[in-house]
Amino acid sequence: MKGTRAVQRILGIGWRVHGDGRAPLPGTAVLPDERLSWPRTVGLGVQHVVAMFGATFVFPVVMGLDPNLAIMMSGVSTILFLLVVRGRIPSYLGTSASFVGAVAAIRAGGGSTATVTGAVLVAGAVLAAVGLLVHFAGPRLINHAFPPVVSGAVVLLIGLNLAPVVADIYWPQDQWTALATMGVVITAGVLLRGFWSRLAVLAGLVFGYVLSWTLDKTAGPITAPDSTGEVTRHLRVRLGGVAQADWFGLPALHAPGFSTSAILLVLPGVIALLAENTGHIKAVSEMTGQDLDPVLGRGILGDGLATVVSSAVGGAPTTTYAENIGVMAATRVYSTAAYWTAAAVALVFGLCPKFGALVAATPGGVLGGITVVLYGMIGLLGAKIWIKARVDFSDPVNLVPIAAGAVLGIGGVTLQVTSTFSVSGIALGTLVTLIGYHALVLARGRGRTAVTETADAVTAAPAPVRTRAPAAAKSPAEASG
Numbered sequence: 001m002k003g004t005r006a007v008q009r010i011l012g013i014g015w016r017v018h019g020d021g022r023a024p025l026p027g028t029a030v031l032p033d034e035r036l037s038w039p040r041t042v043g044l045g046v047q048h049v050v051a052m053f054g055a056t057f058v059f060p061v062v063m064g065l066d067p068n069l070a071i072m073m074s075g076v077s078t079i080l081f082l083l084v085v086r087g088r089i090p091s092y093l094g095t096s097a098s099f100v101g102a103v104a105a106i107r108a109g110g111g112s113t114a115t116v117t118g119a120v121l122v123a124g125a126v127l128a129a130v131g132l133l134v135h136f137a138g139p140r141l142i143n144h145a146f147p148p149v150v151s152g153a154v155v156l157l158i159g160l161n162l163a164p165v166v167a168d169i170y171w172p173q174d175q176w177t178a179l180a181t182m183g184v185v186i187t188a189g190v191l192l193r194g195f196w197s198r199l200a201v202l203a204g205l206v207f208g209y210v211l212s213w214t215l216d217k218t219a220g221p222i223t224a225p226d227s228t229g230e231v232t233r234h235l236r237v238r239l240g241g242v243a244q245a246d247w248f249g250l251p252a253l254h255a256p257g258f259s260t261s262a263i264l265l266v267l268p269g270v271i272a273l274l275a276e277n278t279g280h281i282k283a284v285s286e287m288t289g290q291d292l293d294p295v296l297g298r299g300i301l302g303d304g305l306a307t308v309v310s311s312a313v314g315g316a317p318t319t320t321y322a323e324n325i326g327v328m329a330a331t332r333v334y335s336t337a338a339y340w341t342a343a344a345v346a347l348v349f350g351l352c353p354k355f356g357a358l359v360a361a362t363p364g365g366v367l368g369g370i371t372v373v374l375y376g377m378i379g380l381l382g383a384k385i386w387i388k389a390r391v392d393f394s395d396p397v398n399l400v401p402i403a404a405g406a407v408l409g410i411g412g413v414t415l416q417v418t419s420t421f422s423v424s425g426i427a428l429g430t431l432v433t434l435i436g437y438h439a440l441v442l443a444r445g446r447g448r449t450a451v452t453e454t455a456d457a458v459t460a461a462p463a464p465v466r467t468r469a470p471a472a473a474k475s476p477a478e479a480s481g
Contacts, residue, residue, distance in 0.1 A: 015336075018036055018335075031290070032288065032290075044333055048324050050202060051323040065316045074346050077309065081306050085299055089281060090328065093306050094319070096276075096307070098273050102265040113254065119265065124306070128301050134296060145438075146282070148385055154426075158276060160379040165371065171364075178208075180369065181208035204373075208366030215236060239358075241361060247354050254313070255314070275434070277319065303320060
C-alpha cells in the first residue's frame with residue numbers, strides 16, 4: 001500500500017476528495033491534488049476539451065497540419081506534461097500559435113509538412129533544454145528575467161492579445177448570438193451555485209448551439225462573415241461535415257524532415273513559448289495560492305518534450321493553454337484529475353473524425369460569446385499579479401516599458417525584421433517589455449552607482465586647508481549688485 005501511494009505521489013495521480021465531492025467548499029478552491037466526484041470531474045474534463053478545442057483544431061488547419069492528429073496529440077502531450085510536473089501544475093497542452101508566422105514563411109519558401117514539423121521538433125528540444133537549465137540552476141534565473149512587473153505584463157498580453165480573435169473573427173459572425181451566449185456564461189458563472197456555476201462555459205456552449213439551431217429553423221440563414229472573413233448567406237449551424245465524417249479513423253502520421261533555414265525561422269518562437277509558459281505558471285500559482293517556482297523548470301521541460309513528441313509523428317507544436325486557465329479561473333477547480341480526464345477524452349475524440357467535425361461546426365458567434373469572457377479573465381490575472389506584488393507604476397522603469405509592450409502585444413503589432421522573418425503580438429510585446437525593463441534597471445543602477453561614487457568621493461575627501469581668513473560675507477545688497 002505504501003509503495004502504491006509513493007508511486008501515486010511521484011506520478012501526481014493520488015487525489016483526495018474535496019469536501020463531499022459535490023462542489024468546492026465555501027471560500028475555498030479544489031487544489032491540484034484534490035478532486036470532486038468522478039462524474040463531476042468528467043464533466044469538468046469535457047469542459048476543458050471544449051475550451052481548448054477551437055484553437056487546437058483551427059491552428060493546425062492554418063499551418064497545414066492534420067487537426068485530428070493535433071487533437072489526439074494534445075491529449076498525449078497533456079499526459080506527458082502532467083507526469084513531468086508530477087501533477088503540481090494543472091494545465092492543458094493544445095496547439096501553439098507561436099509558430100504560425102514562421103510556418104507560413106517556410107511554406108512560402110516551398111517547405112513541406114515534414115520540414116515544418118522537423119523545425120518545430122528542434123524548437124521543442126531547445127525549449128526542453130532551457131527547462132532543464134532552469135530546473136537545475138533554480139527558478140532564480142527565470143524569476144530574475146520575469147519579476148512580477150514583467151510576468152504580470154506577459155499574462156496580461158496572453159489574455160488580451162486574443163481580443164482581436166473575438167473582435168475580428170468570432171463576434172462578427174453572429175453578434176446577437178455572441179451577446180446572448182456571453183450573457184449566459186456571465187449569469188451562470190456568477191448567479192448559479194455550487195457545481196453548476198463551474199460549468200458556465202459548457203452551459204454557454206450548449207445554449208449558444210441550441211439558440212443558433214433554433215434561429216436557423218425560425219429566422220433562416222444569416223448574411224454575415226464566415227471564419228475566413230468572407231461575407232456569405234449561410235446557416236449558423238452547418239452539419240454537412242459531420243454527416244460525411246467517419247466514426248473512427250487513425251490520423252495520418254509522418255516523420256519529420258530537417259532544414260537549417262526552416263529551423264532558424266522557428267527558433268525565435270521559443271522566446272514566446274518560454275514567456276508564455278512562465279506567464280501561465282505564474283497565473284496558476286496566483287490562482288491556487290501555491291508556490292510553483294520549484295517546478296517551473298519542470299513545466300518548461302514538459303512543454304518542450306510534448307512539442308518534440310507531437311512533432312515527431314507529424315503533429316502540431318504544443319503549449320500550455322490560456323483558454324483552460326480561464327476555465328479554472330471561472331470554476332476555481334484546479335484538480336489535475338480533470339486534466340487527465342480531458343486528455344483521455346481528447347485521445348478518443350482524436351480517433352473520431354465525426355466528433356471533431358461536430359465541435360468544428362460550433363457557430364462562430366457562440367465561440368465569440370464564450371471567449372470574450374475567458375480571454376478577459378486571463379488578462380486580469382496579470383493585473384492581479386501586479387496588485388499582489390504591489391508594483392509601483394509611478395516608477396517610470398515599471399511604467400514605460402510595460403506600457404509600450406502592452407500596446408504592441410495587445411494590438412498585434414508586427415515588426416518586419418527581414419523579408420522572411422517578423423516578430424509580432426505576444427512575442428514582440430514580451431521582448432519590448434523584457435528588454436526595456438532590464439535595460440532601464442541596469443541604466444538606473446549604473447546612474448545611481450555613479451552618483452554614489454561621486455558622493456562617497458566628496459565625503460571621503462579631506463577638508464581644504466585655509467591659508468587665509470575667509471572674506472567677509474556680502475550683504476544682500478552687495479550680493480545683488
